[in-house]
Amino acid sequence: MKNIYLDYAAATPMDARVLKKMMPYLRGNFGNASSAHKFGAKNREVIEDARRIVAEQLGCRSSEIIFTSSGTEANNLALSGIMNNHGKRGHLVISSIEHKSIMAVANRLEQEGHKVTKLKVDRLGLVNLKELASVLDKGVTLVSIIYANNEIGTIQNIKVIADLIKRYKKHTNYPLLHIDACQAPGLIEINVNKLGVDLMTLNGAKIYGPKGVGVLYRDINVNLSPMILGGGQEMGMRSGTENVAAIVGFAEALKNAEQTRNINYKKILIIKNYLIKKLFSIIPKVVINADSLYMLPTIINVCMDNISSERLVLSLSKKGIYISSGSACAINEDIGSYVLRAIGLRGQEAESSVRISIGKHTTKHEIDVLVNALKTEYLRK
Missing domain, CATH: 3.90.1150.10 (Aspartate Aminotransferase, domain 1)
Known part of the structure; x- marks a missing residue:
C-alpha cells in the first residue's frame, strides 16, 4: 500500500523545482562564497540573488535578510541577539504556546537574569491582548509571538499586536516585535511592512524546500548581537561557510509558495x-x-x-x-x-x-x- x-x-517534501535549482551547487559549483577568486565569487553573487528574491517576498531590503541553518537557529538569534545586546536586565514577553526553540531560549535568558513573562492564551490559543497591554505598561524589550502555531494551527492577529506595541514606543525603538512565521508562507500574509514586525523567522523545511536552512528577517534599525562568530559571513550576524545550495533552494521554495x-x-x-x-x-x-x-x-x-x-x-x-x-x-x-x-x-x-x-x-x-x-x-x- x-x-x-x-x-x-x-x-x-521538497518541490521538484527547488531540487532542480539546487543541483548545480551540490555538484559542480561548490566554491566557497567567501573566496577571493572567481570560482567562489560566483557563488557569492548567487547568494545575493537568493537574498534579493527572499526580500521581495517579504517586502523588505536584501540587507535585512540573514540566512541561518534552521528556524530554530533563527529563533535563537532573534531572542538571544536582542536580549544580550540589551544588557543583563531586559524584559522578554512570549506566549505560553511558543515553539520549543523559543521556550528553551526564554528559560535560559531568565536564568541569566532577564525577566521573562509568558502570556496566557484562551481555549482557541489566542493571546490575551489585555494581559499584553498590562505587561507593556511595565516596560518590555522584546515581544516574541508565534504567528501560526505548529501544533494546533491557531493564527494570531499580528497586525493588532503590532499596533498595540507601537503605542508603547515613545523615545526608543522598544519594545521590538519578533514573530515565528515558519508555518505561514504560502498560506497567510508574510509582508513584514503589512504585519508591522521588527524580526521574523522562516524555515525551508516547512515550505517544500530543503532542510537545514532558515531565515531571520531583521529590520535594518534593529541592533543584534551575533551568536556564531568567525569569518563574518551574513553581514557579521552568522559566521560560517554558507550552504549555497540550501540558500538557493530556500529562495525558490519561498517564491513558489507565495506565487501560489x-x-x-x-x-x-x-x-x-x-x-x-x-x-x-x-x-x-x-x-x-x-x-x-x-x-x-x-x-x-x-x-x-x-x-x-x-x-x-x-x-x-x-x-x-x-x-x-x-x-x-x-x-x-x-x-x-x-x-x-x-x-x-x-x-x-x-x-x-x-x-x-x-x-x-x-x-x-x-x-x-x-x-x-x-x-x-x-x-x-
Whole structure:
C-alpha cells in the first residue's frame, strides 16, 4: 500500500523545482562564497540573488535578510541577539504556546537574569491582548509571538499586536516585535511592512524546500548581537561557510509558495473541511482542539475520544499512515503537550489528541484511507 503522509507541519517534501535549482551547487559549483577568486565569487553573487528574491517576498531590503541553518537557529538569534545586546536586565514577553526553540531560549535568558513573562492564551490559543497591554505598561524589550502555531494551527492577529506595541514606543525603538512565521508562507500574509514586525523567522523545511536552512528577517534599525562568530559571513550576524545550495533552494521554495498562495490555500481548505466532515461521521465524540476561523488550513488537532494518541500514531504508522501526537521538535517531552495544557486540555483530553497536518499534495482518497483506519482503531478501543 502507498504510504500516506499527513505530517506536513513537521516537514514538507521538497518541490521538484527547488531540487532542480539546487543541483548545480551540490555538484559542480561548490566554491566557497567567501573566496577571493572567481570560482567562489560566483557563488557569492548567487547568494545575493537568493537574498534579493527572499526580500521581495517579504517586502523588505536584501540587507535585512540573514540566512541561518534552521528556524530554530533563527529563533535563537532573534531572542538571544536582542536580549544580550540589551544588557543583563531586559524584559522578554512570549506566549505560553511558543515553539520549543523559543521556550528553551526564554528559560535560559531568565536564568541569566532577564525577566521573562509568558502570556496566557484562551481555549482557541489566542493571546490575551489585555494581559499584553498590562505587561507593556511595565516596560518590555522584546515581544516574541508565534504567528501560526505548529501544533494546533491557531493564527494570531499580528497586525493588532503590532499596533498595540507601537503605542508603547515613545523615545526608543522598544519594545521590538519578533514573530515565528515558519508555518505561514504560502498560506497567510508574510509582508513584514503589512504585519508591522521588527524580526521574523522562516524555515525551508516547512515550505517544500530543503532542510537545514532558515531565515531571520531583521529590520535594518534593529541592533543584534551575533551568536556564531568567525569569518563574518551574513553581514557579521552568522559566521560560517554558507550552504549555497540550501540558500538557493530556500529562495525558490519561498517564491513558489507565495506565487501560489491563494490557489493552495483554497485547495488545502477543501481537503481540511472534507477531513473534518468524515471524522465527525465516524467518531461521534471527536473534538477539534482550538477550532475557529483563526486557524491554518493545514493543521487539525483532534481529541479522539479516549484513544491513546501514542498508540494511535504507532498503529497507523504500521499501516503506512503518518500523523503525529504533537510537535516533532518536542519529541522527548514526557509530560504531554504544553501547548494543549495552555489551551485548557487536561489528562485524557490531552493524551487522546493527535495532529493531522495536510499539504498541497494531500488527496481526498488519502483522507478516506485515514478515516477508515481511524474507524478501525475507534472500534477496537
